[in-house]
Amino acid sequence: MSVLLDIQGLSKSYPGVKANDDISFQIQEGEIHALLGENGAGKSTLVKMIYGLVRPDSGAMILNGEKFAPPKPFFARQKGVSMVFQHFSLFEALTVAENITLGMDVAPSRKELSAQIRKVSNEYGLPLDPDRLIGDLSVGERQRVEIIRCLLQNPRLLIMDEPTSVLTPQEVETLFGTLRKLSANGVAILYISHKLDEIKALCDHATVLRMGKVVDTCIPANETARSMAEMMIGGELEMPKPREFNPGEAVLEIKNLSLDSTDPFGTNLKNVSLSLRKGEIMGIGGVAGNGQDELLASLSGERLVDKEMIVLKGAAIGRLGPNERRKLGLLTGPEERLGHAAAPAMSLADNALLTGSIRMGLANKGFLKHRKIDEFAKHIVKEFDVRTPSIKVMAKALSGGNLQKFVIGREVLQSPEVLVVNQPTWGVDAAAAAAIRRAIQELAESGAAVLVVSQDLDELMEMSDTFAVLAEGAMSKPQIAEGLTIDEIGLMMGGQLEGAQHAEA
Amino acid sequence: MLRLEPRQKASNMMLYFTPLIAVALTMVVGGALFAMLGINPFDAIWIIFFDPFLDSFNLSQLFIKAAPLILIAIGLSLGFRAGVWNIGAEGQFIMGALVGGATGLALWGMEGWWILPFMAIMGAVGGFAWAMIPAILKIRFNANEILVSLMLVYVAQNLLSAMVIGPLRDPDGFNFPESRSFSRNDATELPMIFEPLGLHVGGVVALIALAGAFILLQRHSLGFNIKLTGDSPRAARFAGVNPSIIIAVCLGISGALAGLAGLFELTGPAGKLTTNFPVGYGFTAIIVAFLGRLHPVGILLAGVVLAGTFIGGENAQFMLQLPSAAVRVFQGMLLFFLLAVEILISYRIRFSKGAS
Numbered sequence: 017m018s019v020l021l022d023i024q025g026l027s028k029s030y031p032g033v034k035a036n037d038d039i040s041f042q043i044q045e046g047e048i049h050a051l052l053g054e055n056g057a058g059k060s061t062l063v064k065m066i067y068g069l070v071r072p073d074s075g076a077m078i079l080n081g082e083k084f085a086p087p088k089p090f091f092a093r094q095k096g097v098s099m100v101f102q103h104f105s106l107f108e109a110l111t112v113a114e115n116i117t118l119g120m121d122v123a124p125s126r127k128e129l130s131a132q133i134r135k136v137s138n139e140y141g142l143p144l145d146p147d148r149l150i151g152d153l154s155v156g157e158r159q160r161v162e163i164i165r166c167l168l169q170n171p172r173l174l175i176m177d178e179p180t181s182v183l184t185p186q187e188v189e190t191l192f193g194t195l196r197k198l199s200a201n202g203v204a205i206l207y208i209s210h211k212l213d214e215i216k217a218l219c220d221h222a223t224v225l226r227m228g229k230v231v232d233t234c235i236p237a238n239e240t241a242r243s244m245a246e247m248m249i250g251g252e253l254e255m256p257k258p259r260e261f262n263p264g265e266a267v268l269e270i271k272n273l274s275l276d277s278t279d280p281f282g283t284n285l286k287n288v289s290l291s292l293r294k295g296e297i298m299g300i301g302g303v304a305g306n307g308q309d310e311l312l313a314s315l316s317g318e319r320l321v322d323k324e325m326i327v328l329k330g331a332a333i334g335r336l337g338p339n340e341r342r343k344l345g346l347l348t349g350p351e352e353r354l355g356h357a358a359a360p361a362m363s364l365a366d367n368a369l370l371t372g373s374i375r376m377g378l379a380n381k382g383f384l385k386h387r388k389i390d391e392f393a394k395h396i397v398k399e400f401d402v403r404t405p406s407i408k409v410m411a412k413a414l415s416g417g418n419l420q421k422f423v424i425g426r427e428v429l430q431s432p433e434v435l436v437v438n439q440p441t442w443g444v445d446a447a448a449a450a451a452i453r454r455a456i457q458e459l460a461e462s463g464a465a466v467l468v469v470s471q472d473l474d475e476l477m478e479m480s481d482t483f484a485v486l487a488e489g490a491m492s493k494p495q496i497a498e499g500l501t502i503d504e505i506g507l508m509m510g511g512q513l514e515g516a517q518h519a520e521a
Numbered sequence: 522m523l524r525l526e527p528r529q530k531a532s533n534m535m536l537y538f539t540p541l542i543a544v545a546l547t548m549v550v551g552g553a554l555f556a557m558l559g560i561n562p563f564d565a566i567w568i569i570f571f572d573p574f575l576d577s578f579n580l581s582q583l584f585i586k587a588a589p590l591i592l593i594a595i596g597l598s599l600g601f602r603a604g605v606w607n608i609g610a611e612g613q614f615i616m617g618a619l620v621g622g623a624t625g626l627a628l629w630g631m632e633g634w635w636i637l638p639f640m641a642i643m644g645a646v647g648g649f650a651w652a653m654i655p656a657i658l659k660i661r662f663n664a665n666e667i668l669v670s671l672m673l674v675y676v677a678q679n680l681l682s683a684m685v686i687g688p689l690r691d692p693d694g695f696n697f698p699e700s701r702s703f704s705r706n707d708a709t710e711l712p713m714i715f716e717p718l719g720l721h722v723g724g725v726v727a728l729i730a731l732a733g734a735f736i737l738l739q740r741h742s743l744g745f746n747i748k749l750t751g752d753s754p755r756a757a758r759f760a761g762v763n764p765s766i767i768i769a770v771c772l773g774i775s776g777a778l779a780g781l782a783g784l785f786e787l788t789g790p791a792g793k794l795t796t797n798f799p800v801g802y803g804f805t806a807i808i809v810a811f812l813g814r815l816h817p818v819g820i821l822l823a824g825v826v827l828a829g830t831f832i833g834g835e836n837a838q839f840m841l842q843l844p845s846a847a848v849r850v851f852q853g854m855l856l857f858f859l860l861a862v863e864i865l866i867s868y869r870i871r872f873s874k875g876a877s
Contacts, residue, residue: 337761
């Protein structure tokens with residue numbers, strides 16, 4: 017093996033922050049190289065420099081023995097460097113094939129491209145229909161589009177930012193298979209992830225960043241997840257303690273909830289029933305696009321259902337809107353941080369008001385109490401360690417993890433009686449994820465009932481008292497989580513998934 | 522080589538600066554246009570942009586022109602913030618004048634302080650009702666409000682013509698296609714409040730509307746919901762905002778204010794309903810709303826500037842024999858440059874030595 021990319025002393029400063037400080041390391045040909053670090057450690061800035069989105073202030077890169085300083089991603093792609101972003105850049109109104117065309121520097125004909133997409137996607141076990149609209153795809157499927165877009169360009173170095181956060185264990189294995197195949201063909205992969213187990217299973221080398229500097233390197237196979245986490249956060253990682261499970265009476269009951277999806281490719285909910293008790297955390301696993309969005313919309317009040325389908329503390333609330341449900345103590349945290357849970361161009365203070373108005377008494381006869389709103393926003397920022405210069409900053413200016421802490425904190429601090437969250441730690445670093453999980457567990461310990469919808473099974477196993485799987489819009493019977501193994505659940509989900517695919521075909 | 526580079530965050534300075542840049546660019550390119558027409562560009566720019574604010578006769582016209590622009594633009598700005606695009610304020614303006622005027626004619630001969638306020642209310646109702654047509658069609662059938670409201674302008678214009686030729690024609694008017702004169706009748710004449718600036722009652726109402734919009738947007742949850750809907754409709758739904766209500770409120774308020782402006786125009790400067798009653802305030806107000814950054818204070822300033830160009834344009838017409846379309850070209854240019862330089866808020870211009 018020879019050196020593919022040699023990074024020599026890269027530095028980049030933004031006003032007030034040194035994002036990257038003298039970063040040096042090497043990526044070998046065909047190597048899977050992990051880039052580890054908390055949110056804000058400088059990983060994004062570094063890969064943006066490699067991909068030509070940001071220009072370094074100083075330092076140099078050598079690609080294949082040649083000086084490499086891409087002024088634009090186009091030049092990086094020309095040299096065989098491609099990237100899969102954590103946040104997708106896809107046009108919802110266009111099809112898969114159209115989106116991929118847009119990203120290409122030289123696009124083949126549509127027919128040829130569709131054939132290529134089908135071929136590559138099947139070859140790598142990431143099935144994708146080129147003619148579907150992006151708007152109708154689940155988050156997991158959208159990511160496939162991004163991955164395939166890169167693979168079509170035959171990269172030498174593939175940068176992947178948090179690629180597995182929305183995949184099932186089986187899908188992760190398939191992806192790892194894909195990546196190993198690429199690696200065997202000599203393609204190097206720069207792999208950014210917070211999931212230490214994955215890095216341990218997949219990566220040959222790891223470079224650990226903290227506060228913009230390289231603080232350590234290691235061979236993941238020789239480390240434990242815990243030792244790597246410690247390198248990353250520079251201290252002991254606090255793991256939530258196991259707790260006793262003594263549920264109280266039922267507070268939220270869902271009875272034969274059926275709901276047609278508004279999305280023609282969405283999944284209709286079919287007779288979902290569950291009973292959630294005080295102090296209980298119920299985890300709902302399953303692959304994205306199996307009715308999770310519909311379940312969340314029916315619980316938040318964005319979609320109305322038959323009155324008796326949802327019962328909160330004995331009151332039938334199926335036809336109540338979001339704010340009436342909040343008043344009764346049912347709060348929700350949707351999956352999409354920007355554009356659903358939070359308004360991107362509005363300040364954190366405004367975003368605190370967004371759901372906090374009713375329970376926190378932030379308005380009087382419609383007139384806003386700005387001082388109280390600011391206090392509530394500052395309270396969230398403080399309690400949940402949201403790193404932001406002020407509460408006047410726009411939501412979209414925050415990093416994903418910080419914004420997630422804010423939107424989860426916003427709901428938790430309103431002392432809900434029932435909290436429903438979807439993907440609460442998607443794309444969030446280990447420390448932030450642990451803080452969010454701990455907050456949710458503390459909430460449950462204080463007597464609230466919590467429903468956690470997630471595709472991260474480790475997370476669900478760590479947090480849940482009871483567990484169920486949502487597949488093809490139907491839910492399995494919730495059972496005690498203790499004693500279930502990841503393998504068992506994965507198999508269960510995989511089995512259901514297979515069944516679903518047969519049904520489709 | 523010039524290059525656009527994304528800013529780390531939106532520039533606040535540019536937010537306030539871009540309208541000035543747009544005005545400056547309009548002056549430069551407009552000046553070039555005048556030069557090509559064989560008119561001294563410096564004279565023309567001076568007459569159009571500066572004279573209106575320096576000459577006492579011109580100043581006495583200022584708020585007469587600015588009042589309807591501000592009143593309409595305030596209503597439009599609420600909708601534009603929510604992503605509800607009422608382009609048909611001109612039609613609502615006409616309907617306000619027509620309904621309010623018809624009310625006045627029905628009460629003709631009566632005396633009393635209440636007549637003018639009652640006409641004003643009916644004017645607002647006329648504009649409101651006209652705006653409810655696109656609102657209901659959008660809520661019920663998801664019809665595009667831009668097209669519906671715009672097309673209704675032409676319906677309103679023809680309705681006005683039919684009315685002044687028919688039922689609303691002045692019985693003592695020798696069959697001219699116009700109504701009785703509201704401004705020559707004590708009960709229906711719009712009082713002037715401050716003559717030197719041309720501030721009539723309508724101007725005062727416009728200032729009150731400005732204050733109301735300011736409070737609504739800064740202090741009230743309805744204003745918050747309007748802004749939220751504009752920024753992220755999905756987050757707004759999550760926050761419990763009913764999009765139908767926002768559509769109805771935004772179109773309703775802008776329609777009512779445009780109708781009110783129409784009635785004030787009728788009972789004040791215009792005096793009577795004629796077939797050529799509208800003077801483009803409803804369309805120019807769109808420029809005012811954007812030039813003022815959809816902010817009440819900005820709209821006040823933009824309204825005054827655009828009113829100035831109306832006055833200056835008229836003066837330039839007879840002083841320099843400028844074609845009457847030139848002012849419209851000017852106003853269009855202003856909106857064009859404004860939208861173009863808006864990119865500077867989130868991008869910066871970099872001079873680089875070309876891509877390597």
